Amino acid sequence: MSPDPDAPRFRVRPPAHWINDPNGPFRWRGRYHLFYQHNPQASVHTNVHWGHASSPDLAHWEHHPVALTPTPGGPDEAGCWSGCVVDDDGVPTAVYTGVDRTHAGLGSICLAVAEDDDLVAWKPLPVPVVSGPPAGLDVTMFRDPFVFRSGGRRWALVGAGHADGTPSVLVYDCEDLRDWRFAGVLLDGRDPVAAQAFGPGATGWECPQLARTPGGEWVLALALWDGDPLGTAYVTGRPVQLPGGGLTFVTRHAGRLDHGRDFYAPSVLQDTERDRALLWGWSWEARPQEEVDRAGWAGVLTAPRVLDVHEDGSLRATPAPELELLRSASPLGPGPLPEAYDLTVTARSSGTVSLLRSSSGAELTVRLDPAAGTVTLDRSGWPRSRPDGSGPLSLRVPEGPLTVRVLVDGSLLELFAGERAMVTERVYRQPGDTAELSVSGDVEVDCRALVPEG
Numbered sequence: 001m002s003p004d005p006d007a008p009r010f011r012v013r014p015p016a017h018w019i020n021d022p023n024g025p026f027r028w029r030g031r032y033h034l035f036y037q038h039n040p041q042a043s044v045h046t047n048v049h050w051g052h053a054s055s056p057d058l059a060h061w062e063h064h065p066v067a068l069t070p071t072p073g074g075p076d077e078a079g080c081w082s083g084c085v086v087d088d089d090g091v092p093t094a095v096y097t098g099v100d101r102t103h104a105g106l107g108s109i110c111l112a113v114a115e116d117d118d119l120v121a122w123k124p125l126p127v128p129v130v131s132g133p134p135a136g137l138d139v140t141m142f143r144d145p146f147v148f149r150s151g152g153r154r155w156a157l158v159g160a161g162h163a164d165g166t167p168s169v170l171v172y173d174c175e176d177l178r179d180w181r182f183a184g185v186l187l188d189g190r191d192p193v194a195a196q197a198f199g200p201g202a203t204g205w206e207c208p209q210l211a212r213t214p215g216g217e218w219v220l221a222l223a224l225w226d227g228d229p230l231g232t233a234y235v236t237g238r239p240v241q242l243p244g245g246g247l248t249f250v251t252r253h254a255g256r257l258d259h260g261r262d263f264y265a266p267s268v269l270q271d272t273e274r275d276r277a278l279l280w281g282w283s284w285e286a287r288p289q290e291e292v293d294r295a296g297w298a299g300v301l302t303a304p305r306v307l308d309v310h311e312d313g314s315l316r317a318t319p320a321p322e323l324e325l326l327r328s329a330s331p332l333g334p335g336p337l338p339e340a341y342d343l344t345v346t347a348r349s350s351g352t353v354s355l356l357r358s359s360s361g362a363e364l365t366v367r368l369d370p371a372a373g374t375v376t377l378d379r380s381g382w383p384r385s386r387p388d389g390s391g392p393l394s395l396r397v398p399e400g401p402l403t404v405r406v407l408v409d410g411s412l413l414e415l416f417a418g419e420r421a422m423v424t425e426r427v428y429r430q431p432g433d434t435a436e437l438s439v440s441g442d443v444e445v446d447c448r449a450l451v452p453e454g
């Protein structure tokens with residue numbers, strides 16, 4: 001791994017070069033497998049392959065050789081883009097977006113089959129199962145297949161956008177994984193619940209992911225796109241089969257999936273062995289390209305998160321419990337902080353924790369106000385290079401006793417506020433910065449260093 005102190009050590013990223021969307025989280029033969037878009041030659045977004053890591057416990061990851069490589073002259077010759085991995089009658093099968101040299105925002109849906117139980121060797125099928133979008137819908141964006149089961153059948157979602165600016169999720173019947181049949185529009189931007197929560201702007205919905213929670217609720221996760229990423233969103237509700245054989249999504253509640261500025265491309269695993277849904281996202285770089293070039297790496301995947309639904313239909317998200325395996329046995333008191341740690345803050349009245357101090361006196365703080373029902377992350381002393389700025393982020397949570405958990409791994413900061421909101425931000429330490437925990441107000445803290453073997 002790079003000696004860069006901003007490089008995360010415990011989250012999934014390749015040893016060097018580029019990573020973006022998580023793809024195909026999959027549980028097979030007692031291991032979790034996680035694939036991801038990867039340029040194995042440079043820290044820039046081109047030459048897209050699928051990288052691969054696996055873990056016995058979601059905490060300790062092993063890197064493997066590149067899984068999917070573009071095929072010269074094939075439907076994926078310009079990149080193996082986002083998709084999923086499914087168990088097709090005992091054969092692990094990657095379902096992904098192939099891009100050829102002539103595409104204009106429209107991908108094809110390709111398959112590749114695993115040739116060993118370690119999922120290291122893959123054989124792509126020479127012909128796509130879907131060569132492009134359905135006719136008659138004026139589709140201008142078509143990518144990111146996601147396969148799931150509902151009502152005893154196997155279906156697939158595909159992210160889409162239309163010529164009139166409406167984003168949508170298309171749905172296919174793929175009970176036979178090699179014979180897909182278009183089954184309609186699952187959901188689009190005209191849905192009143194989604195429209196009210198998301199607001200205007202997105203012209204396409206990328207990376208659609210549908211997960212069932214233990215209570216029988218469903219969560220549809222989306223990446224919002226208008227030519228550039230606009231953030232992520234969720235919709236809760238349920239898929240309903242239509243009399244004509246299609247599928248629609250009856251919405252209940254919608255909102256921001258992650259409230260931070262450095263999270264995109266959600267990817268979900270329906271972990272049937274543990275009866276839960278797990279979520280990963282991509283956290284991009286928010287520092288100048290020249291710094292990325294010097295570091296020799298770009299991007300990281302988030303910690304795995306467990307998705308559920310509150311009684312009011314809103315999203316509930318918590319770090320996967322397996323992350324406890326990385327926590328040191330001995331707590332850290334106020335004072336110096338390591339490059340990677342796991343901090344829990346509990347407040348019955350207002351208080352603030354400071355995590356980082358610059359040489360000019362700026363502080364990175366998390367302020368909890370249970371009476372007002374707010375949590376505020378202020379990292380404004382550490383500018384981001386992206387256009388959406390570095391100002392404070394304030395989250396609304398229910399009033400009353402409040403617990404916030406902060407996971408820091410190098411430059412990756414993930415905050416979970418009262419199981420009601422998630423924030424992912426990149427904060428790069430500068431020369432002269434002091435990483436130090438200080439506490440003011442009526443709060444209790446439990447801080448543990450992250451260690452390779454817990």
